[in-house]
Amino acid sequence: MPPQWCDLNVMLSREFILPSNRDIGAKLPEENADQRCTYLCGNSLGPLNKRSKALLQEELDIWGTRAVEGHFAHPYGRQWMNIADTVTPLLAELVGASEKEVACMGTLTANLHLMMAAFYKPTAQRFKILCEGRAFPSDQYAFASQARLHGYDPNEAIVEMCPRQGEFTLRESDIMDLIAKEGPSISLVIFSGVQYYTGQLFPMKAITTAAKAQGCVCGWDLAHAIGNVPMALHDWDVDFAVWCSYKYLNSGPGGIGGLFVHEKWENSLLPQYAGWWGHDPATRFAMPPRFSAIPGAQGFQQSNPSVLATVSLLGSLQIFKEVGMMGPLRKRSLRLTSELEMRLMKSRFYVPINEVSAQCLLQGEMNAKDGTTRQGQPGFTIITPRDPESRGSQLSLLFLPPNSDVMGRVFGALSAMGVVGDERRPDVIRLTPAPLYSTLGDCERAALCLEEAFKGLMKAKL
Ligand SMILES: Cc1ncc(COP(=O)(O)O)c(C=O)c1O
Numbered sequence: 001m002p003p004q005w006c007d008l009n010v011m012l013s014r015e016f017i018l019p020s021n022r023d024i025g026a027k028l029p030e031e032n033a034d035q036r037c038t039y040l041c042g043n044s045l046g047p048l049n050k051r052s053k054a055l056l057q058e059e060l061d062i063w064g065t066r067a068v069e070g071h072f073a074h075p076y077g078r079q080w081m082n083i084a085d086t087v088t089p090l091l092a093e094l095v096g097a098s099e100k101e102v103a104c105m106g107t108l109t110a111n112l113h114l115m116m117a118a119f120y121k122p123t124a125q126r127f128k129i130l131c132e133g134r135a136f137p138s139d140q141y142a143f144a145s146q147a148r149l150h151g152y153d154p155n156e157a158i159v160e161m162c163p164r165q166g167e168f169t170l171r172e173s174d175i176m177d178l179i180a181k182e183g184p185s186i187s188l189v190i191f192s193g194v195q196y197y198t199g200q201l202f203p204m205k206a207i208t209t210a211a212k213a214q215g216c217v218c219g220w221d222l223a224h225a226i227g228n229v230p231m232a233l234h235d236w237d238v239d240f241a242v243w244c245s246y247k248y249l250n251s252g253p254g255g256i257g258g259l260f261v262h263e264k265w266e267n268s269l270l271p272q273y274a275g276w277w278g279h280d281p282a283t284r285f286a287m288p289p290r291f292s293a294i295p296g297a298q299g300f301q302q303s304n305p306s307v308l309a310t311v312s313l314l315g316s317l318q319i320f321k322e323v324g325m326m327g328p329l330r331k332r333s334l335r336l337t338s339e340l341e342m343r344l345m346k347s348r349f350y351v352p353i354n355e356v357s358a359q360c361l362l363q364g365e366m367n368a369k370d371g372t373t374r375q376g377q378p379g380f381t382i383i384t385p386r387d388p389e390s391r392g393s394q395l396s397l398l399f400l401p402p403n404s405d406v407m408g409r410v411f412g413a414l415s416a417m418g419v420v421g422d423e424r425r426p427d428v429i430r431l432t433p434a435p436l437y438s439t440l441g442d443c444e445r446a447a448l449c450l451e452e453a454f455k456g457l458m459k460a461k462l
Pocket residue numbers: 107108109110136138139192196221223224244
């Protein structure tokens with residue numbers, strides 16, 4: 001039976017270690033100082049959990065008592081030599097793949113380069129990379145440098161798809177139209193599953209299908225999607241995907257990354273940047289001179305993975321497993337995010353997105369005419385799509401007027417009240433109730449504190 005809401009609240013509050021208000025320097029009355037802070041920042045870094053902490057301590061102890069032997073003999077059966085095997089099945093389940101389609105390895109940007117080296121094979125007719133505009137900078141750098149590596153000018157090779165004027169997120173039909181229009185010149189379609197700035201969950205299945213219909217390769221950056229939304233990469237016919245694990249997978253800062261390569265590539269795509277960890281484990285330690293790749297994604301492994309980073313991920317994945325993986329978690333996530341949204345929308349400082357869009361359009365015109373900007377009252381809107389099917393846990397709040405000090409001042413006030421989100425300049429604060437450790441109470445508190453922050457701002461302006 002899937003766990004019920006209250007059982008989850010109790011279980012999860014036991015599993016996670018969240019900073020207290022005092023720890024984060026919140027300026028709250030003494031009676032609230034030692035309560036856990038309102039942590040809504042799992043989109044950036046998931047919190048510590050007790051299992052990961054215990055597993056890390058165990059591995060440190062084994063390192064201290066067995067040293068190199070730990071690779072081959074391990075008191076808990078987690079021989080370091082095969083440490084990735086402890087997490088691969090769980091990762092495969094999270095992304096909707098078979099175990100051999102998944103490798104737990106490296107870090108996100110490095111894995112992205114590795115996958116682009118394997119899959120981005122531009123030709124004179126088909127050389128473009130289609131991605132979302134304002135992709136996370138590391139991805140933009142990676143795309144541009146890959147284009148250059150193949151002798152292309154990134155300005156010509158990279159097609160960045162931006163929202164319509166006055167809008168903040170992409171329309172599915174516009175994405176489909178662009179793929180259909182540019183398809184024959186596109187080599188690679190690569191989007192993020194969930195957009196880091198807006199929180200938009202892209203229609204992954206539809207984009208993949210459209211890209212494949214045009215003969216393009218389709219890859220995904222799942223940094224903000226893995227552990228946040230359910231996925232079925234194998235069934236969707238995705239070619240490759242990459243991710244990090246320190247956000248929704250709570251593996252700790254700089255945690256180990258991962259990648260997916262569809263099974264259909266198993267016999268035709270050989271790892272070109274081979275390393276000994278991608279070699280057949282049966283003979284790896286015989287140290288043969290010739291590389292013989294493990295079939296599938298794991299053939300792309302290069303180095304022996306960090307055991308500490310891997311067990312840190314394992315602790316969190318065990319909790320995912322215990323609560324029934326993404327089915328129950330997505331349900332809880334939808335409830336939490338709509339609760340936060342509902343409370344935010346009741347604020348008297350909330351401005352509906354269509355009003356902001358209209359203002360932006362107007363502002364564009366005004367700016368074009370006389371270079372002035374329209375100075376409105378402080379307020380905020382939510383740029384994350386309202387349709388729950390088009391978002392994960394995150395809500396991105398855009399503060400108004402744009403390019404003012406409102407966002408920064410509200411962010412400072414929220415921190416002082418123990419609410420941890422993150423700021424993305426110029427105007428956005430991201431708030432993310434993650435289903436593994438956030439509660440309806442967190443959503444309520446965040447909305448109340450936002451209201452207080454605005455009231456403080458208004459008072460200061462008087
Ligand atoms: C979408 C996206 N891509 C890439 C990165 C960079 O990841 P890393 O530093 O692990 O390579 C991040 C987060 O930092 C991200 O959110």
